[in-house]
Amino acid sequence: MSADRAKPPCFKAYDIRGVVPTELDTDLAYRIGLATARFLGARRMVVGRDCRLSSAELCESVARGLTDAGVDVLDIGLCGTEMVYYTTFARELDGGIMVTASHNPMDHNGMKLVRDESKPISGDSGLDEIGIAALSGDLEPAATRGQVTTENIMAEYVEYLVAQVDVAALKPLKIVANAGNGCAGPAVAALAKYLPCEIIPVFEEPDGTFPNGIPNPLLPENRGVTAETVREHGADLGLAWDGDFDRCFFFDETGAFIEGYYLVGLLATASLRDHPGGGIVHDPRLTWNTIDMVEKAGGRPIMNKTGHAFMKERMRAEDAVYGGEMSAHHYFRQFSYCDSGMLPWLLVVQEMSVTGRPLSDLVKAMQEKYPASGEINRRLKDPDAALDEIEKKYLETAKSVDRTDGLSLDMGQWRFNLRKSNTEPVIRLNVESRGDRALMDEKTAEILDVLDQ
Secondary structure, three states, rough: OOOOOOOOEEOOOEEEEEEEOOOHHHHHHHHHHHHHHHHHOEEEEEEEEEEOOHHHHHHHOOOOHHOOOOOEEEEEEOOOOHHHHHHHHHHHOOOOEOOOOOOOOEEEEEEEEHHHHHHHHOOOOHHHHHHHHHHHHHOOOOOOOOOOEEOOOHHHHHHHHHHOOOOHHHOOOOEEEEOOOHHHHHHHHHOOOOOOOEEEOOOOOOOOOOOOOOOOOOOOOOHHHHHHHHHOOOOOEEEEEEEOOOOOOEOOOOOOOHHHHHHHHHHHHHHHHHHOOOEEOOOOOOHHHHHHHHHHHOOEEEOOOOOOHHHHHHHHHHOOOOEEEEOOEEEHHHHHEEOOHHHHHOOOOOOOHHOOHHHHHHHHHHHHHHOOOEEEEEEOOOHHEEEEHHHHHHHOOOOEEEEEEEEEEEOOOOOOOOEEEOOEEEEEEEEEEEEOOOHHHHHHHHHHHOOOO
16 A cells, blocks of 8 residues: 555645544544654654634643543644744754644644754655554554643743844834734744734634635735724734634735735845845745845845745754745744744834834835735636647747746746646646736736647
8 A cells, every 4th residue: 555545635745634533533633643753753742723613622632642542732722833833842842733724615624743952843844744643543542641730821931932023123104014814923922021012903803704704815806804993093014814813914004915935035035134244045936036135135046836834944954033925924044944924024013113114115116026916716627738839839048947846938028937836627827927917917817728728
């Protein structure tokens, strides 16, 4: 039997995700706990969970599996994924498990696993082995079981975050914070006590029934409430998070959504101010602005394959100061190279305060110099055939080709990246140009015409 067939279907490339209870239930959660403890040889681990209706019982089962394997478990309860990351590295634990399905549908749940120093455990670094072991049925409990300790680490985590910015330099900005009934609300409220800012909360209560829809601001249809609230209150900034708040999304003072691409350039520049010559890791989907901004700030742009496990691995290898993906994942050296959904907005508020410039002004030059399409998804019967068709059409006249992640072609005045999804029959397109929005729009439409045939 191949390794791929011997693991549960909910084991994906980077994490565990599946329908509850058909693909992920309490029995499998218990086995995952046991198998993870054995795989890591762990003595001390942390567990946490999001607010989904199935998360509490799945988390309890995981903790039981860990303790039956002899692990002492620190249960931090309802939290964001980055709070499990933080606890793992700050408390020098052997690993952590976050029970979350982030922005997946209501009937889904899952887990994100890390080892010591919050290094990700993905398909090529142990997740598959854990899945195989969880199904093998020979997981006997240890002679001595571990203990579960519950602790609220919010105050400690928030103090750590606040120490990463100069609070005295922050201006009393008015900020709309849309938690989408995910887990971000309590963290924002705890942070607000340290900040001079006025926080206007939206859907701040964690609620696993998601009465206002699944929190996923990457979908344009989910952005309206945040934008309208910014305009209604005359706010300086709008923020929105996904369910486990490892991704943060930005709206300027007009309520306009700011593409994550330009936030990468902004945060890279801010990071290099304190770390001149530092490495900045970025994904291959949209690159020109990031490379331009990093080089101007005296840093080293490092292109890397999309995906949090790949980004973190490269950041460690390069000791990079910051890494950013246009999908709103932002990674920081001071956060053990992990992604955070809270550090980015604190740093942007600092940037706005120190420069005295609104967010629209901080990103305007980037948007004009390198207009971008934003990521466009197409569900296709045969993604491989579509990729071949596009390559045939453009390869001959391309200035350069890159296959770090999918197909990237530099056409001189414009470039594009076309890549297949890891998890579904979807093609993802990103197009940018050198200062010519009409050209970018024209070429985007041209490629989509081919894909839609």
